[in-house]
Amino acid sequence: MKKKLTAVVILVMLISLAFGNDSYYKLKPSYMTVNGVSNTGLVVGNEEYAGPFMFWNPETDEVTNIGGLAAGDGVGGMARFSADGNYLSGSAMTELPVDTAWQKEELSQYNYIFTSITFPWDGDIGFAAGQSSTYQGNGIVLTTYNGGENWFPVWEDTQNRGIESMCFLDEYTGYVCGWNGYFAQTTDGGSTWNTIDPTGGQSVYYWSSVHFKDENNGVIGGILDDGIAVYYTSNGGHSWSLATGLSGAPAAIGYAGGDTYYLTTGTGKIQKSTNNGQSWTEVYSLPMGVFLGMDFLNPDTGYVVGEGSIYHTTDGGATWQAQSVGPDPIWQDVYYLDEQNIVLCGTPDMIYESTDGGTTWQWANEATFNGDPGLYSIARSGTKLLISGSGGTFYHRSTVDSEIVSEMARYNVQTGEWTTLGNLGYCLDGNYSSGWSISADGGTVGGNAWKGGWYAHAVAWNADEGFMDLGTLYPDDNASTRAEAISGDGSIIVGYQDFNGPWKAAVWRKNPAGGYYPNVHLLFDPLGDPNDEENQLAMATAISSNGVWIGGQGDYVTNGQPWIWSEDTGVVLLGTIDDLEGTVTGINHDGSVVVGFFGGLPWIPRVPFIWTQANGIQNLNEYATQTLGVDMAGTTIETPMDLSENGLFVVGMAFDPNFGEWGGEQRAFRLQLGETSTPQDTIVPAASSLSSVYPNPFSSEAKIEYKLNEASQVKLSIYNQRGQLVKQLVSEGKNAGTHTVSWDGRDAKGRKVSSGIYFARLTSDQQISQKKLIYMAQ
Incomplete structure (x- = not known):
């Protein structure tokens, strides 16, 4: 019922837009981040960060929640309309099954x-530490920012300081310890480490375990050269004291809650401290045993594991019950997911799990077991468990069998439903894919x-x-x-290709056999090196629905000027305002109207522009007030976000000194362009263009016509398909107007060229135009 009502409301809004009043400039009374606009002037955006998409009818100021998921909190995407207004791109939530193996x-x-892996607060940022060999190896610390999908080194040792243990309080502050007395703290996520000496100058063989329950304790x-020791601090490591009651060499130290720690030894002893490690009492001894890892739900309930041994206490260590798992590996670590779900790992290459509080155990990695490597440490990152081991081995699995995530989606205005469209199998921050x-x-x-x-790949979907x-x-x-943008029939897709840092224009064209051909760059000089970064146009951001014109971002290649490009003309520079870099954000259906903005740095206000054949580039605010006669109500347009496919509406964000709780905030606008921006049949570049070649194909002589809107230095040359210069026809200053030059199919030495495809290339005032010629020798 709700979906039907939503559809009816939207239809009413569309009708009112079609027959609305004549006001050209509309401002939304409340905040909205604008995404797109339909051919009837209906605006889509979001009122909340990462919130649902909303329709805004500027004629009535009616707002309708259409669901979906706008950009923010790891989700990307943009809501844009189809020409008939029946569909939108975007992102939406969906539930997907997850493999728990x-x-x-x-x-x-x-x-x-x-030997150690940890994720502070069970978040996405984590650390793994270890050593190059079991004894006296070099140490290493890795970090991850995405739950262990990728790891990066933050500390690599060359002085035999292998890491045995690690503890991080948060994503910045942590401790590592290991061989040759190495004990260090970081407060910047591992970028730098400061060594600590709790002993006051004694020689240490190796530190086996470190654990901080908070920033102070x-x-x-x-093992010191002259004995065994445990030290404790209550002031964040500024000073240390020697603990008492130790009955064996510490293998591992674990925190159980409150002021309670437990300690295991390689000689089968379990000790407990109830005063933050100051004194220790032996609570269990297993003759000839070896105890290693541990985990506790609370001070009373926990597990201790070791060589063929699993022991469980529920009374604070007063009694311990041995549990049978089956095989007898060296169990290195144990981890509580909750009271019923427990995980064990050990050497060689074994993971066992219990779902009934330890009563029974199942071999969880039997399918991948090969007797190697050893597995040492278990940690949790969100809904994922991870285990680290030898040989650079990491295991991971999901703790849930389904998850609510966001995917690229299409919205059907008639049904009021979002349909998610797919993914490439990788999730980051709850997002698989986004529709743009x-x-x-x-x-x-x-x-x-x-x-x-x-990293992400461009994707496309069709039915x-x-x-x-x-x-x-x-x-x-x-x-x-x-x-970033798609032609009207879906045959051409444009966007960006990351290349050595800069985002460069990318164009994908439909393959008749299915899918799309690999993307190609757009070149400033079509005959120049296609692999030269300084010849590649920056990110493509828009395309006319007829597929002829592509627009994009200015950078060092175009001296910051935004640009449009076609097969016939090559790149056309649109000009500049205030010497700022410009970006095209919208092109109408035939490329005769272009909008965008200059600037981008937070402290420099953006300058909006509109480009048309008749007037070239203009400040959109001046166009609105001087050409359209619009009353801007004290606001200043800064960022046009979209241009309707029919070229009648521009939407985006305007600065209003009186808007918002404190004034001086951005607000959504819609500007109706009126008759002066009615689409033209053709488009003429601002400075120069190759108008025509006739006849074409030709066998005796071709006349090449070009137009100049202003006097300039001109070069017009003929090139072959390999990009080699055949003949230069013009190289001189020319007045504004239409000019014609002939080519008789001969090269610079007067020799007839062979039949084939050639290119006439016109260069004028940093603009390059090109047309294809077909020569048929007699």
């Missing part, structure tokens, strides 16, 4: 024994999907072929791509 991977570049234990664009016919949606840690990975030109570099 253990997955094994090896970090071949880090062939270390990772911590315990460290190990839609074709005018509504049949193709484009965007990007996470492909791996911190016939489903979800498609558009790929990247640089897969070995994990270089990202994204689909």
Whole structure:
């Protein structure tokens, strides 16, 4: 019922827009971040960060919640309309099944024994530490920002300071300890480490374990050259004291809650401290035993594991019950998911799990077991469990069998429903993929999907072929791509290709056999080096629905000028305002109207522009007030976000000194352009263009016509398909107007060229135009 009502409301809004009043400039009374606008002037955006999408009818100021998920909190995307207003691109939530089996991977570049893994607060940021060999190896600390999908080194040792234990209080503050007396603290996430000496100058063989319960209270234990010791601090490590009551060499120290710690030894002893590690009491001894790892739900309930041993207490260590698992490996660590779900790991390569509080155990990684490596430490990151081991081995599995995530989606205005469209199998921050664009016919949606840690691929969807990975030109570099805009019939997709840092224009064209051809760059000089970064146009951001004109962002290649490009003209620079870098944000259906903005730095106000054939580039505020006669109500347009496909409406964000709780905030606007921006049949570049070549094909002589809007230095040359200069026809200053030059099919030495395809290239005032000629020798 709710969906039907929503559809009815939207239809009413569309009707009112079609027959609304004549006011050209509308401001939304309350805040909205604008995404797009339909051909009837209906605006879509979001009123909340990462909130649902909303329709705004500027004629009535009616707002309708249509659901979906706008950008924010790891979700990307943009809501854009199809030409008939029946479909939108965007992102929406969906529930997907998750594989809960253990997955094994090896970090071949880090062939270390990772003895410890931790994720502060069970978050996405975590650390893994270890050593290159069991005794006296070099140490290493890795970090991850995405739950262990990717790891990066923050500390690599060359002085035989292998790491045995690690404890992080948060993503910045942590401690590591290990061989040759190495004990250090970081307060910047591992970038720098400061060594600590709790002993006051004694020689230490190795530190075996460290644990801090908070920023002040911590315990460290190990073997000194002259004996065993545990030290404790109550002031964040500024001073340390020697603990009492130790009955064996510490193997591991664990915090159980309150002021209670437990300690295991390699000689089968379990000790307990109830005063933050100051004194220790032996609570259990297993003759000839070896105890290693531990985990506690609370001071009373926990597990201690070791060589073939699993012991459980529920009374604060007063009694311990041995539990049988089956095999007798060296159990290195144990982890409570909750009171009933417990995980064990050990050597060799064994993971066992219990779902009934330890009564029974199941071999969880039997499918991947091969007797190697050793597994040492267990940690949790969100809904994921991770285990670190030797040989750079890491296991991981999901703790849930389904998850609510966001995906690229299409909205049907008639039914009021979002349909999620797919993903590439990788999730980051709860997001698999995001929709950024839609074709005018509504049949193709484009965007990007996470492909791996911190990189994504451009993707597209249509009903016939489903979800498609558009790929990247640089897969070995994990270089990202994204689909920003789509032609009317879905045959051309434009966006960006990450290239050595800068985002460069990318164009995907439909392959008749299915899918899309690999993307290609757009070149400033079409005959120049296609691999030269300084010849590649920056990110493409828009395309006319007829597929002829592509627009994009200015950068060092175009001296900051925004640009449009077509096969016939090559790049057309649109000009500049205030010497700022410009970005195209919208092109109408035939490329005769272009909008965008200059600037982008937070402290520099953006300057909006409109470009038309008749007037070239203009400040959109001046166009609105001087050409359209609009009363701006004290506001200043700063960021046009979209231009309707028919070229009648511009929407975006305007600055209002009186808007918001404190004044001086952005607010949504819609500007109706009126008759002066009615689409033109053709478009003429601002400075120069190759108008025509006739006859074409030709066998004796071709006349090449070009137009100049102002006097300038001109070069007009003929090139072959290999980009080699055949003949220069013009190289001189020319007055404004129409000019004609002939080419008789001969090269610079007067020789007839062979039949084939050639290119006439016109260069004038930093603009390059090009047309194809076909020569047929007699």
